[in-house]
Amino acid sequence: EEHTNSTKNEVTRELSLTGSGSTDSGGRADSLDKHSDARWPRQNSLSMKEWDIPYDDVKIFEVIGAGRFGTVCRGSWHGAVAVKLLHVLPLSDDGSLLDTFKHEVSIFRKTRHENLVLFMGACMKPPRLAIVTSLCKGMTLYTHIHLRKDKFTANKSVLVAQQISQGMGYLHARGIIHKDLKTKNIFLESGKVVITDFGLFSVTKLCFGNNARGDSLGIPSGWLCYLAPEIIRALRPHASLLLPFSKATDIYAFGTVWYELLCGEFPFKGQPPESIIWQVGKGVKQSLANMQASRDIKDILMVCWSYRAADRPDFPSLLNTLQKLPKKRLARSPSHPVHLSRSADS
Numbered sequence: 001e002e003h004t005n006s007t008k009n010e011v012t013r014e015l016s017l018t019g020s021g022s023t024d025s026g027g028r029a030d031s032l033d034k035h036s037d038a039r040w041p042r043q044n045s046l047s048m049k050e051w052d053i054p055y056d057d058v059k060i061f062e063v064i065g066a067g068r069f070g071t072v073c074r075g076s077w078h079g080a081v082a083v084k085l086l087h088v089l090p091l092s093d094d095g096s097l098l099d100t101f102k103h104e105v106s107i108f109r110k111t112r113h114e115n116l117v118l119f120m121g122a123c124m125k126p127p128r129l130a131i132v133t134s135l136c137k138g139m140t141l142y143t144h145i146h147l148r149k150d151k152f153t154a155n156k157s158v159l160v161a162q163q164i165s166q167g168m169g170y171l172h173a174r175g176i177i178h179k180d181l182k183t184k185n186i187f188l189e190s191g192k193v194v195i196t197d198f199g200l201f202s203v204t205k206l207c208f209g210n211n212a213r214g215d216s217l218g219i220p221s222g223w224l225c226y227l228a229p230e231i232i233r234a235l236r237p238h239a240s241l242l243l244p245f246s247k248a249t250d251i252y253a254f255g256t257v258w259y260e261l262l263c264g265e266f267p268f269k270g271q272p273p274e275s276i277i278w279q280v281g282k283g284v285k286q287s288l289a290n291m292q293a294s295r296d297i298k299d300i301l302m303v304c305w306s307y308r309a310a311d312r313p314d315f316p317s318l319l320n321t322l323q324k325l326p327k328k329r330l331a332r333s334p335s336h337p338v339h340l341s342r343s344a345d346s
């Protein structure tokens with residue numbers, strides 16, 4: 001019972017860190033570790049030695065990219081891995097950054113799903129904080145859609161969206177809110193969706209220098225159109241930790257991913273942040289008038305983008321809706337088999 005309590009405390013901590021008033025996270029996440037208690041001595045939930053990777057054991061190769069987070073490198077640790085190195089200031093940290101980091105890692109490590117990136121471990125000795133995950137092959141949806149301008153047919157979009165819903169449904173069932181669902185965090189590996197960076201938002205936001213790359217409001221480019229109205233309305237300079245993330249704000253972000261898949265561009269394309277903030281905050285949505293898609297497909301967008309969080313669906317019901325969408329004839333014709341893997345990668 002003691003253990004259950006400590007897990008509950010983690011959840012409470014999570015809620016207070018994000019400032020989320022949501023009670024979504026309670027309950028189910030607890031069931032995970034119950035059985036392990038009998039066989040292994042109980043660990044302090046913030047120590048997690050079995051997931052520690054000594055920094056020197058990881059070979060670090062070239063930089064793959066730099067996000068808000070820090071730097072992502074290709075590396076080697078029992079095979080090819082991605083290493084996310086956090087930029088931390090060695091000075092004057094009261095330990096809260098390290099605690100947040102450990103807390104978010106403790107959420108991350110509890111995930112096992114086909115459509116989620118594999119967490120392998122973390123380097124926990126400041127100033128060397130890093131997360132080691134499997135290296136995603138393939139490209140992100142962002143690269144496919146916005147850089148390569150690959151076209152996704154409705155059928156392909158549905159297959160991708162179904163897998164996102166499956167991975168996200170799993171996360172939500174475990175009480176984990178992604179907080180940063182976007183096409184840059186979704187890889188497509190031979191037709192298989194792999195979602196990355198779930199639950200790491202607080203630590204990325206606590207890292208030094210985050211606002212350097214954003215605009216005057218500290219808003220990183222390409223972030224705004226994933227934010228639900230209640231988050232937009234809560235935006236304050238330098239207060240990103242207090243944003244009201246919830247399962248429903250993940251659903252809103254999914255709506256934007258769905259729009260990108262179908263339209264090949266971001267909603268509110270070309271509009272300045274001030275204008276997007278004003279519109280979304282008041283409940284104005286991107287118009288779908290010029291969009292070539294069936295009513296059912298547009299309805300998914302509209303319901304995910306509902307102004308009231310309570311009106312948005314959850315991932316299981318979204319998955320159900322996606323599975324019921326009528327397939328285009330092409331998909332049924334044996335002479336024109338639809339291979340998501342081939343068409344998405346080519």
Ligand code: ADP
Nearest residue numbers: 064065066067068069072082133134135136184
């Ligand atoms: P963002 O998600 O905003 O692009 P990140 O810091 O998460 O920023 O990622 C930086 C870069 O590293 C991106 O190009 C991303 O595609 C790449 N990357 C992140 N995680 C992985 C991974 N597990 N495998 C391969 N590449 C990755």
Ligand code: MG
Nearest residue numbers: 067184185197
């Ligand atoms: Mg990322």
